[in-house]
Amino acid sequence: MSDRLTLLRPDDWHIHLRDGTSLARTVPDAARAFGRAIVMPNLVPPVRNVVEAVDYRQRILAARPATSRFEPLMTLYLTDRTSPEEIRAAKAHGVVHAAKLYPAGATTNSDAGVTSIDNIFPVLETMAEVGLPLLVHGEVTHSEIDVFDREKRFIDDNLTRIVERLPTLKVVFEHITTHDAVQFVEASGSNVGATITAHHLLYNRNHMLVGGIRPHFYCLPILKRHTHQEALLAAATSGNPKFFLGTDSAPHARHAKEAACGCAGCYTAYAAIELYAEAFEQRNALDRLEAFASHHGADFYGLPRNTEYITLIRKEWTAPASLTFGEHSLVPLRAGEKLRWRLLEENT
Numbered sequence: 001m002s003d004r005l006t007l008l009r010p011d012d013w014h015i016h017l018r019d020g021t022s023l024a025r026t027v028p029d030a031a032r033a034f035g036r037a038i039v040m041p042n043l044v045p046p047v048r049n050v051v052e053a054v055d056y057r058q059r060i061l062a063a064r065p066a067t068s069r070f071e072p073l074m075t076l077y078l079t080d081r082t083s084p085e086e087i088r089a090a091k092a093h094g095v096v097h098a099a100k101l102y103p104a105g106a107t108t109n110s111d112a113g114v115t116s117i118d119n120i121f122p123v124l125e126t127m128a129e130v131g132l133p134l135l136v137h138g139e140v141t142h143s144e145i146d147v148f149d150r151e152k153r154f155i156d157d158n159l160t161r162i163v164e165r166l167p168t169l170k171v172v173f174e175h176i177t178t179h180d181a182v183q184f185v186e187a188s189g190s191n192v193g194a195t196i197t198a199h200h201l202l203y204n205r206n207h208m209l210v211g212g213i214r215p216h217f218y219c220l221p222i223l224k225r226h227t228h229q230e231a232l233l234a235a236a237t238s239g240n241p242k243f244f245l246g247t248d249s250a251p252h253a254r255h256a257k258e259a260a261c262g263c264a265g266c267y268t269a270y271a272a273i274e275l276y277a278e279a280f281e282q283r284n285a286l287d288r289l290e291a292f293a294s295h296h297g298a299d300f301y302g303l304p305r306n307t308e309y310i311t312l313i314r315k316e317w318t319a320p321a322s323l324t325f326g327e328h329s330l331v332p333l334r335a336g337e338k339l340r341w342r343l344l345e346e347n348t
């Protein structure tokens with residue numbers, strides 16, 4: 001088996017870059033391998049309109065390494081008050097590539113999210129009409145629903161209804177974690193796709209909970225049982241163009257993760273493509289990585305594929321124990337452990 005892997009430059013279709021001093025960490029890390037990234041809007045306050053998206057994009061561009069051509073693709077955060085006019089304005093402007101549905105209370109910085117999807121059907125209709133994709137954090141939030149069942153319940157209670165009522169709306173079911181989500185996406189039309197993270201391909205809930213509770217594996221949707229991990233691996237390596245790369249790299253400072261009530265999110269951007277390569281290699285599917293990482297997402301969004309290439313080499317290295325993150329430190333996924341692949345950085 002070859003020790004070099006050359007791929008068309010991949011894109012990340014789901015990333016959290018945060019803001020302020022965090023950008024000095026997150027933007028160069030994303031730009032080392034990815035040509036573009038769909039930038040999540042869950043800032044405090046969230047990115048709710050085109051003016052805020054344009055300003056945020058400028059702050060990201062200012063944090064790019066000097067020679068980088070990394071392109072942030074901006075998104076809007078849907079609230080109960082988002083208007084169809086805002087959607088039209090965003091589409092007309094051009095920097096906004098999608099709008100994100102966070103059920104209120106489902107995840108980090110989702111308090112301003114949507115309290116009931118019935119409140120946003122007029123907005124979703126406008127999105128379908130103008131061709132702006134809907135990105136979904138697909139979990140219900142009712143306290144009586146078990147945290148491991150929240151994705152499945154979201155499909156049954158909400159996503160099925162959205163897709164039936166708006167058959168032309170492009171929908172990305174973000175960071176899917178279950179066999180149920182894989183089946184839903186496979187059974188839907190070509191307007192429905194899904195992102196899959198590296199950590200949900202590499203890990204299951206045993207990694208988080210056996211032998212001690214490991215806060216750096218805690219993310220939302222939460223890691224599921226091994227059979228779900230297997231379903232995600234099968235989907236990602238299947239060659240089906242509905243499934244594409246989205247890291248959901250979501251940094252939280254060390255003190256916010258290693259706490260009595262730790263934040264949800266795993267930081268993978270520093271070695272994301274390497275982690276995906278490892279997952280694909282486990283399935284003997286390295287030949288399928290390029291399509292998943294570099295073709296399917298661009299095709300789904302109707303954007304041109306990248307034209308440059310990157311090279312990964314099989315070379316063991318040790319992930320840093322911690323990274324600088326503004327005035328704080330950040331413990332990345334795999335901290336202090338071995339990684340099997342490494343990006344040849346001269347390509348970035």
Ligand SMILES: NC(=O)N[C@@H](CC(=O)O)C(=O)O
Pocket residue numbers: 016042107108109137218219220221248250251264265266
């Ligand atoms: N995935 C996570 O666990 N956290 C994300 C939010 C999200 O994508 O749900 C974050 O912004 O920290």
Ligand SMILES: [Zn+2]
Pocket residue numbers: 107137174175220221
């Ligand atoms: Zn999410």
Ligand SMILES: [Zn+2]
Pocket residue numbers: 014015016040175248250
């Ligand atoms: Zn996310």
